[in-house]
Amino acid sequence: KIAEKIIDGKAFAAGLRERVGAAVAKLNAEHGLTPGLAVVLVGEDPASQVYVRNKAKQTKEAGMASFEHRLPDTTSQEELLALVKQLNEDPSVHGILVQLPLPKQIDSAAVLDTIDPAKDVDGFHVINAGRLATGQDALVPCTPLGCLMLLKDRLGDLSGKHAVVLGRSNIVGKPMAQLLLGANCTVTIAHSRTKDLPAECRRADILVAAVGRPEMVRGDWIAPGATVIDVGINRIEGADGKNRLVGDVAFEEAVKVAGAITPVPGGVGPMTIACLLANTLTAACRAKGLPAPE
Numbered sequence: 001k002i003a004e005k006i007i008d009g010k011a012f013a014a015g016l017r018e019r020v021g022a023a024v025a026k027l028n029a030e031h032g033l034t035p036g037l038a039v040v041l042v043g044e045d046p047a048s049q050v051y052v053r054n055k056a057k058q059t060k061e062a063g064m065a066s067f068e069h070r071l072p073d074t075t076s077q078e079e080l081l082a083l084v085k086q087l088n089e090d091p092s093v094h095g096i097l098v099q100l101p102l103p104k105q106i107d108s109a110a111v112l113d114t115i116d117p118a119k120d121v122d123g124f125h126v127i128n129a130g131r132l133a134t135g136q137d138a139l140v141p142c143t144p145l146g147c148l149m150l151l152k153d154r155l156g157d158l159s160g161k162h163a164v165v166l167g168r169s170n171i172v173g174k175p176m177a178q179l180l181l182g183a184n185c186t187v188t189i190a191h192s193r194t195k196d197l198p199a200e201c202r203r204a205d206i207l208v209a210a211v212g213r214p215e216m217v218r219g220d221w222i223a224p225g226a227t228v229i230d231v232g233i234n235r236i237e238g239a240d241g242k243n244r245l246v247g248d249v250a251f252e253e254a255v256k257v258a259g260a261i262t263p264v265p266g267g268v269g270p271m272t273i274a275c276l277l278a279n280t281l282t283a284a285c286r287a288k289g290l291p292a293p294e
């Protein structure tokens, strides 16, 4: 049945936010600690504004402190770096997130690498990428972390499964591959230079699509019974002329073949902010020398 195949990321994310909220309340009661997340938005990008608003709202709902910093799109790199350094020093801030993309005059890599790795709740700092790659405690990028949680929830032990990750960005594809490797999958990373993409995908027990190409993955790319995680968020014009969201996977075709699949919207998307809250909680616990909750 189709309904049983759908991985409900929205419901899982709501549960995760509740668990984070309960842990925050406990931390506050037992240690007088309120985790704090600072979000920095430079410029007026409409999608970024929506993300930042949602992040702030959900941060407060989880009982954490939310610090919003909105800067004009004329902000210089020095000004932004000065703010990041100030947040690095601020003991009430446990997590720092600089919303991407940044305006052209700013070097994103320089900004990300100025964030204190212990406060890098997006997990984009090279230190955290290196820790993840070498199997040490890291702050892990939120979107792939959310994908891994959904996979473990659905499949249990992932050992020995063949995972194919479509996309090799530093934000999604690469950390996703590292997490799956850490969970003992055999991992293939495919990208725009991969020779026979459909054939690679058909070998997957687990297929994670993070390419940013609307409905690129077709039903006949999927092995019967495979688990499909669709990270893509693409806005396309529907037959009625209205915009709608689709993933990187042709859902209607894929759901017939797959064993389980995340929908768009309502799959991976809601997991990202929930994992951001979980990372902020982890960072706050580590800052106090307390064990991070599971």
Ligand code: NDP
Binding pocket: 143, 166, 167, 168, 169, 170, 171, 172, 173, 190, 191, 192, 193, 197, 210, 211, 212, 213, 231, 232, 233, 234, 268, 269, 272
């Ligand atoms: P990037 O554009 O940074 O990376 C895309 C990757 O896909 C690249 O590695 C690229 O290969 C590969 N790719 C592009 N076109 C093809 C193709 N035709 N065939 C094979 N591989 C291809 O995107 P992101 O990783 O940042 O994001 C991917 C998708 O996930 C987007 O739709 C984005 O909106 C969504 N997203 C969703 C999030 C969420 O919260 N759910 C969070 C972050 C992203 P190459 O390296 O060779 O160029």
